[in-house]
Amino acid sequence: MTKRAANGMGTIVQRKDGRYHAAVYVLAVDGTRERKYVYGKTWEEANEKRIELLDNNRKGLPSISSSMKLSDYLDYWLDNVVQVERGPSTYSGYEVVIRRFIKPKLGSKKLNALTPADVRKFLAQLRKAKTVHGKDLSARYVQNIFEVLRGALNNAVREELIGRNVTTLVKAPSRDHFEVRPMSETDARRFLRYVATHWLYALWLVLITTGLRKGEVLGLAWSDINLMTGEVRVRRTVQRVRGRLIFGQPKTKRSRREVYLPEVCLVALRAHRTSTAERMSVHQNPAPGQPDDLVFITRTGRVIEPRNVNTMLDRVLKNAKIDRNRVHDLRHTCATLLLLDGATIREVMELLGHASISTTADIYGHVLDEAKRRLAQQMNRLAEN
Known part of the structure; x- marks a missing residue:
């Protein structure tokens, strides 16, 4: 059975196997026009896919196909999937990985012709590759490259461009154990005592x-915080990407979350709001795209530069005679102390906004072992009594 649409809109035909297919001329990635086929179990399903193709064509979106070069598909994936669904820093990181490592070795391959052998050879080449500074790529970075490729091909499977993801047939590269450097409870208390008079005490x-x-805290607005209940909605992040300050959404769906502040934070934030109003300059210079009511700003009303937070922390730790830590290690400190105090791995996962509980367990596995030992000691005391 054949049903014809209007001229140029494509034709839907029933195949011998009972399925339907439609053929439409659309814009290809290289700017030419090509014939594209879509399939459906019913006429309605095929027609829906045909309409989507035509709609994208009218918007100037290129058509993708299984026979396109991997390099062209990766460009499509970056611009139409990653840029839409992930944060700006994720997009920037993926773009670097694709441009520097994946495209030079695999970009000329056709999407549907990529084999497990190609991927294994690629991984072997990565293990011999160097950074821009002439150092070997770390095992963690090699795995990150592999995960970018795997993510791109997973999307190709979802969009029915390929039948399988060949990276699933290749053993994933091993990665270095993720080493965290949290402060001890003693150092954490010492740190908080030292910054008690700092103008950004509330931030620390x-x-x-x-x-x-760090980017989530710098992106907080007063409208995100309920100073009565302590509830905070994490909906924004601030990052410097390729020289520009970008206000964007948190990196994953789980990162967009609600957390609760302890009372000590609420007291500090109320004091911070008062002191901020007192020190504001008449001349304001907010960053482009900056929300009106950011919590942490300079005297000129501008969002605090993320790199300046790193510099301030280095100075504070040096003066307080505490071992050097990164700003991100304050996050690790929070998670570690909570786990040692009896918090569950799921509770910590939800607080940190990790995409999966396995991520949290991978990072803090050694802390969990220590927490288990403490629990065993508690039960030992019970038996002794």
């Missing part, structure tokens, strides 16, 4: 007691 307190990422 929020970082170490909630485990929020």
